[in-house]
Amino acid sequence: xxxxxxxxxxxxxxxxxxxxxxxxxxxxxxxxxxxxxxxxxxxxxxxxxxxxxxxxxxxxxxxxxxxxxxxx
Numbered sequence: 001x002x003x004x005x006x007x008x009x010x011x012x013x014x015x016x017x018x019x020x021x022x023x024x025x026x027x028x029x030x031x032x033x034x035x036x037x038x039x040x041x042x043x044x045x046x047x048x049x050x051x052x053x054x055x056x057x058x059x060x061x062x063x064x065x066x067x068x069x070x071x072x
Contacts, residue, residue: 001030001031001034002031002034002035002038005027005030005031005034006031008025009025009027009031012027013025014028
């Protein structure tokens with residue numbers, strides 16, 4: 001989506017002349033939205049440096065059971 005929007009913007013420009021003057025090309029909004037979604041997905045999947053530095057969520061329930069059974 002981002003690539004297609006960039007191609008369209010490169011071909012047609014970031015603005016166009018509307019009835020009331022220059023307006024932002026709709027592809028600019030589409031591109032920005034797609035890039036924001038990609039960034040949120042990357043962070044959710046641990047693909048950014050910041051998300052990798054956050055502590056992982058542990059399943060403490062199993063750790064407690066192991067401790068009770070003397071398995072740890």
